Amino acid sequence: MSEQGSQYRYDILQKRWVIIASERGKRPQDFAVPREEVETVFCPFCPGHEEKTPPEIAAIRDPGGRTNGPGWRVRVVPNKFPALRVEGEPEREAEGLYDRMNGIGAHEVVIESPDHRSRMCDREVDDIALTLRMYRDRLTDLMRDQRLKYILIFKNSGSAAGASLSHPHSQIIATTVTPRTVALELNSCREHHHIKERCLICDIIKQELGSRERLVTIDDRYVAFCPYAARFPFELFIAPRFHQHDYSKASDHDLRGLAAVLRDVLGRYREALDDPPYNFILHTSPNANVRPRRAHYWDTIEFDFHWHMELFPRLTRVAGFEWGTGFYINPTSPEDAARYLRSL
Ligand SMILES: [Zn+2]
Ligand SMILES: [Zn+2]
Incomplete structure (x- = not known):
């Protein structure tokens, strides 16, 4: 098979083809990202402004701090403009041929640091670990709610990535349905396990550690690599090297290791791509406590299943072809992207 020119590559998790248009061979310096900074005069996430957010759901505080007052290191509040509301029942019903449900769910904001200007890649590893532990603790708590099928944790950094406030924060959205993208991965993993009696993501990690050509960073517990059928230039897949299906089972020690890897790759993004806007998402197992539920x-x-993070800088725009087909065209091969990121 030719290494030159474009290739179709199959994503075995998402069951979709991606076009790697490597003749475009875009290098980091070829991506110019328009940068309009969202700067608000008044930031509701800054310390001292706690009363400007809805009352907090959880926080990590220094000793002596009071609830809904300053002195916190990580703070979680309900989204002031939630996409979904907490109270009520889904009440799924038919409307002729169609189905509908009430917009039940949870929409929370994790304020990652009291420091308005701090970027995740600049913070101490122990500090990032506090954010990652808060994700775990919120996940554990939300999974007690038997109505919620799936809890998605994600971060939009920079206005081009969808962040509407520049204060460092991430979001949690819990839904009464399993999102399609997640369900596809869950099904791919289940089928692979059914046939081979092995975890698909453990198998992927094993292959990436063997070939090393898409590897970016590795330590004894975690690995970050550019996925074979990457949708976006410099997309990364971060996962524990040991099998673990549920992020809420990660220990404090594990999450400190994850924080170190995350800080490392975000630092590489900043250096290679001039501090790009980016998104990351956490794919963990669905809520096992959901009631009522189907057999099996x-x-x-x-x-x-094997939890993982997907991380990608926002360098390209999704346009007509992508919307019309579900295809992605990636102008930087994952092998080239990994080589650039490794070389820093
Ligand atoms: Zn702020
Ligand atoms: Zn696994």
Whole structure:
């Protein structure tokens, strides 16, 4: 098979083809990102402004701090303009041929640091670890809610990535349905396990550690690599090297290791791509406590799924072809992207 020119590559998790247009061979300096900074005069996430957010759900505070007052290091509040509301029942019903449900769910904001200007890649590893522990603790808490099928944790950094406030924060959205993108991955993993009795993501990690051509950074617990069928230039996949299906099971020690890897790759993004806007998302197992549930509801999930983070700088725009087909065209091959990121 030719290494030159474009290639179709199949994404075995998402069951979709991606076009790697490597003849475009875009290098980091070829991406110019328009940078309009969202700067508000008044920031509701800054210390001293706690009363400007809805009352907090959780926080990590220095000793002596009071609830809804300053002195916190990480703070979680309900989204002031939530996409979904907490109270009520889904009440799924038919409307002729169609189906509908009430907009039940949770929409929370994790304020990652009291420091308005701090970037995740500049913070101390222990500080990033506090944010990652808060994700875990919120996940654990939200999974007690039997109505919620899936809890997605994600970060939009920079206005081009969808952030509407520049204070460092991430979001949690819990839904009464399993999102399609997640369900596809869950099904791919279940099928692979059903046939091979192995975890698909453990198998992917093993292959990436063997070939090393898409590897970016690795330590004894975690690995970050550019996925074979990367949708976006410099897209990264971060996962524990040991099998673990549910992020809420990660220990404090594990999350400190994850914080170190995250800080490392975000530092590489900043250096290679001039501090780009980016998104990351956490794909963990669905809520096993959901009621009522179908027979065999994700009943091999513990063995077949493997939590991971997907991280990508926002360098390209999704346009007509992508919207019309579900295809992605990636102008930088994942092998080239990994080589650039490794070389820093
Ligand atoms: Zn602020
Ligand atoms: Zn695994």
